[in-house]
Amino acid sequence: MKKTLYTLFLAAVISSCQNRAPREKAEILYFGGPILTMENTPARVEAVAVKDGKILFAGTKSDADRYLEPTTKMINLNGKTLLPGFIDVHGHLTSRAGTMDAVDLSPDPYGTVNSIKDLQIAIKNYIKSNKIADKQPVIGNGYDDAIMVEHRHPTKTELDAISKTNPIIVIHASGHASVANSAMLKLVGITESSKDPAGGHIGRDKKTGKLNGKLEENASFTALLTITEMMSKGKDTQAHAMENLMKAQNEWLSYGQTTICDGRTMGENVALLEKAASQNLLKADVVYFPDYEYFKKDFEAFRPKYMKYDNHLKLAGFKFSDDGSPQGKTAWLTQPYLVPPEGQSKDYKGFPIFSDDTLYEDLKTLFQNHITAQLHVNGDAAIDQAIRVIKRLKDENIYKPELRATLIHVQNSRPDHIQKIKELGVIPSYFSTHAYLWGDWHYSSVFGPERASFISPANSALKAGITFTIHHDSPVTPPDLITAVYAAVNRKTRSGMILGPNERITPLEALKAITINGAYQLQEEDRKGSIKAGKLADFVILDQNPLTIDPENLRDIKVLETIKEGNTLYKRD
Structure with missing residues (x-):
């Protein structure tokens, strides 16, 4: 019994000393709104203290106050919600950078190209407003046959109606297919005698057997890499x-x-x-x-x-x-x-x-x-x-x-x-x-x-x-x-x-x-x-x-x- 009481007394003394020991001081304190930890315990806290880019403390506001000093930056969330930063486990950062200059062909809810006519108008307007030179390639990105009213891909002929001299290619929203006009097919070396590459498919009209402009998987990827290399030749493209x-x-x-x-x-x-x-x-x-x-x-x-x-x-x-x-x-x-x-x-x-x-x-x-x-x-x-x-x-x-x-x-x-x-x-x-x-x-x-x-x-x-x-x-x-x-x-x-x-x-x-x-x-x-x-x-x-x-x-x-x-x-x- 005496030993137990002594052990409890000693633990209390140690705890008291620890509480009086100097604590690291927070550079920033977040409080005043829901803080969702994504931990099972505790799932929610009242305050988060930060120092040197790391979380110093997460818990109650009263406990967090012990980490404060006069220079601590106090950030009141005012009822807004704090969570861990979101983690992108699968996106394509450099692909997005590469399409930054492309004509945006996204449909609703992120864009306005909801038909093949809309697509044609968007590319025509781009060529006109940007004063695109004759024979200069044009790339569009994000058309989506699943959402456009026709529920089909555009054709080579429909892209030829935009321009027969400008090589044009439009990339499907999935990134796994594209459609090229006649000038673009010629530019990338795809002819009526071309065969499907391994892991890819070159589209043809079912009735005539002629090229319809559609390129799938490796046929599309190869064409896009070829176009990119051609467009960057002789240019200092690194800064851009x-x-x-x-x-x-x-x-x-x-x-x-x-x-x-x-x-x-x-x-x-x-x-x-x-x-x-x-x-x-x-x-x-x-x-x-x-x-x-x-x-x-x-x-x-x-x-x-x-x-x-x-x-x-x-x-x-x-x-x-x-x-x-x-x-x-x-x-x-x-x-x-x-x-x-x-x-x-x-x-x-x-x-x-x-x-x-x-x-x-x-x-x-x-x-x-x-x-x-x-x-x-x-x-x-x-x-x-x-x-x-x-x-x-x-x-x-x-x-x-x-x-x-x-x-x-x-x-x-x-x-x-x-x-x-x-x-x-x-x-x-x-x-x-x-x-x-x-x-x-x-x-x-x-x-x-x-x-x-x-x-x-x-x-x-x-x-x-x-x-x-x-x-x-x-x-x-x-x-x-x-x-x-x-x-x-x-x-x-x-x-x-x-x-x-x-x-x-x-x-x-x-x-x-x-x-x-x-x-x-x-x-x-x-x-x-x-x-x-x-x-x-x-x-x-x-x-x-x-x-x-x-x-x-x-x-x-x-x-x-x-x-x-x-x-x-x-x-x-």
């Missing part, structure tokens, strides 16, 4: 490319993201990112995943950079594009598309990009070197292939779950995939905005009711205990994670239909998918993704609390401020 990269970075910041992803870095864009880092131009953390096939020969040069930040830039793995786009109808399915794209038969199922053997050998090289990968898999056949190949590597003790390989998009997932994904130890990252933007299209034209109802099955993953993330895939959409959260929570299509109500998740789970889960996917959960002492002071301030407003209104939430390591990088006017 850097300017556009900074514009793209600022766009991500305006949407609350403190970690930005470049999910398929190609061509000169690796050098562009490295130059931006060397010049201290990266304000947010940028993680990049070079296209493995493009850079395979340079693999040894990349290895020493893996998972090491250098001036906010980190090589986080490599990217594989295993199939195409469901809304563009190039994704690889096991069952035919409900309505095949023009020129295809009723049993058309899309197509793969890789053989199993190629994917196996490439992933084997990465996993043996303890390097992770993102695999773009939209169709269920592509998901099957990824699961099949990674399982083989896991059975051979080459793939280990701690690598956290990620299946990107996973749109046309099937219920039987869920347990297989869990057993493999890979992370599904869902492009949930599909349910909102293209849900009606998937229901009526792409998959049909049953398959469409299971796209982006976040709740099935949640119930199975799988850590999943959500992404925006910009520039397919703007870097808008709030709309992605809205879509995951409501699964309401543009027409108002609830697409797969059983796959809806709560606002909290959707927010975790773009914060703490995103940090886990990128192997940074020890320093990002939640508001906890010791982690980076990466925050976003919202005008409303996403956990208390009507879920139908989540899309209306505005980012007021984006803060990286205690420094404000974006503030809404």
Whole structure:
């Protein structure tokens, strides 16, 4: 008994001494509004103290006061909501920078091109207002046949009606297809005798067999790279490319993201990112995943950079594009598309990009070197292939779950995939905005009711205990994670239909998918993704609390401020 009393007395004395010991003093204190930690305990705190770019304390306001000094900057949220900075686990920063000068062909709700006539007018106006010289190439980006009233791609003939002398190419919103006019096809060397490249398709009129201007997958990517190289010849394009990269970075910041992803870095864009880092131009953390096939020969040069930040830039793995786009109808399915794209038969199922053997050998090289990968898999056949190949590597003790390989998009997932994904130890990252933007299209034209109802099955993953993330895939959409959260929570299509109500998740789970889960996917959960002492002071301030407003209104939430390591990088006017 005496020993117990003595032990309690000694503990009380030690605690008292610790309380009187000098504490580190905060440079900044946030208080006065909901602070959502994304931790299970505590889920919400009253105040956050920051010092040297890190979270010093998160807890009650009365306890936080002990960290104050006269110079502490006091930031009253005035009822606004503070969260961890959003984490972009799959977007395309350099692709967005590369399309910054393109004609914007986005449809509603982000643009105004809702028909082929609108597209023609937009390009004509661009040529006229910018005084584009005769024979100068013109690139448009973001047209979407799923939303335009005709529900089809434009044709070579319709682009020829804009100009027969200016080479014109328009890129589909998915990024997986494009359409070129006659002058552009001639410029990039595509003729009536051209054959489909590996992993790509050159479109032809079903009746005449003649080129219709449509290019899919590798046929489109090759043409775009050729055009880019031609347009940059003899020009000093580096300064302009850097300017556009900074514009793209600022766009991500305006949407609350403190970690930005470049999910398929190609061509000169690796050098562009490295130059931006060397010049201290990266304000947010940028993680990049070079296209493995493009850079395979340079693999040894990349290895020493893996998972090491250098001036906010980190090589986080490599990217594989295993199939195409469901809304563009190039994704690889096991069952035919409900309505095949023009020129295809009723049993058309899309197509793969890789053989199993190629994917196996490439992933084997990465996993043996303890390097992770993102695999773009939209169709269920592509998901099957990824699961099949990674399982083989896991059975051979080459793939280990701690690598956290990620299946990107996973749109046309099937219920039987869920347990297989869990057993493999890979992370599904869902492009949930599909349910909102293209849900009606998937229901009526792409998959049909049953398959469409299971796209982006976040709740099935949640119930199975799988850590999943959500992404925006910009520039397919703007870097808008709030709309992605809205879509995951409501699964309401543009027409108002609830697409797969059983796959809806709560606002909290959707927010975790773009914060703490995103940090886990990128192997940074020890320093990002939640508001906890010791982690980076990466925050976003919202005008409303996403956990208390009507879920139908989540899309209306505005980012007021984006803060990286205690420094404000974006503030809404």
